[in-house]
Amino acid sequence: xxxxxxxxxxxxxxxxxxxxxxxxxxxxxxxxxxxxxxxxxxxxxxxxxxxxxxxxxxxxxxxxxxxxxxxxxxxxxxxxxxxxxxxxxxxxxxxxxxxxxxxxxxxxxxxxxxxxxxxxxxxxxxxxxxxxxxxxxxxxxxxxxxxxxxxxxxxxxxxxxxxxxxxxxxxxxxxxxxxxxxxxxxxxx
Numbered sequence: 451x452x453x454x455x456x457x458x459x460x461x462x463x464x465x466x467x468x469x470x471x472x473x474x475x476x477x478x479x480x481x482x483x484x485x486x487x488x489x490x491x492x493x494x495x496x497x498x499x500x501x502x503x504x505x506x507x508x509x510x511x512x513x514x515x516x517x518x519x520x521x522x523x524x525x526x527x528x529x530x531x532x533x534x535x536x537x538x539x540x541x542x543x544x545x546x547x548x549x550x551x552x553x554x555x556x557x558x559x560x561x562x563x564x565x566x567x568x569x570x571x572x573x574x575x576x577x578x579x580x581x582x583x584x585x586x587x588x589x590x591x592x593x594x595x596x597x598x599x600x601x602x603x604x605x606x607x608x609x610x611x612x613x614x615x616x617x618x619x620x621x622x623x624x625x626x627x628x629x630x631x632x633x634x635x636x637x638x639x
Contacts, residue, residue, distance in 0.1 A: 477555065479541040485532045485558075490516050491524030491576055492567070493553065494532065496539065507553040509542050510591050511567040512579035524575040531569060532560050542586050549581075567591070574598035 483504070487495035491513025494506045513528070514521035539556035541547060549555055558566040568587075570576035572594035580588060 477541040477545040477547050478543040479539070479547070479556075481539045481556075482536065483539065484536055485534060488525055488529040488533050490514075490521060491528050491570060492579075494528070494558065496537065496554075498539075504539075505551075505553045506539060506558065507549050507551075507555050508567040508570075508576075509545055509555050509557050510579060510585045510588065511571055511576040513570060513576040520575075524570065527573065527575045528566065528570060531564075532558065532566055535561055537561075537566075544583055544585055545581075568594055571595050572598055574601070 481498050483496040483498040485494050486497050486503070489495060489505070492508045492511050494508075496504050496506050498504055513524040516525075538559040539554065540559065541554075541556050545555050547555060560566050560569070567576065568591060571578060571591050578588060578591045578595050
């Protein structure tokens with residue numbers, strides 16, 4: 451009897467170990483949805499294609515929180531780019547699936563195959579943010595942040611550049627991104 455229990459436990463442990471080794475990293479996923487609310491410059495409410503509602507925190511960026519200087523501008527810019535639009539969420543294998551507040555951590559791909567977080571950084575509405583471990587594309591984001599700081603666009607580091615009268619458009623040139631951050635094929639946009 452004892453050997454049967456031991457054998458059963460040994461098989462269970464081996465099965466769990468085999469499953470653990472072959473499982474995808476916790477942060478790796480792809481889901482489609484529609485942005486239903488822009489909470490602030492780095493947090494969205496999304497209705498997934500399966501009907502579930504999710505609060506999503508953008509990976510790799512930090513925008514001013516509600517009530518802080520330039521938070522309204524960052525939120526409005528994210529709203530213009532993403533609200534009511536179909537999006538694709540991509541998790542990052544180097545990151546957790548959720549943050550300490552229960553928000554889904556993801557890159558958000560907006561129509562046109564553009565990464566929302568990158569767009570916010572490139573235009574100076576957010577800064578690069580690394581929590582615990584570096585995410586997949588920090589060098590591209592840091593390059594965009596450096597360019598935004600040296601241009602007259604956006605509000606990086608809380609310094610507002612008054613350029614609203616001309617409403618110039620920033621064209622963010624994207625350095626080579628890792629495969630996980632490459633634009634989506636046209637049929638997935």
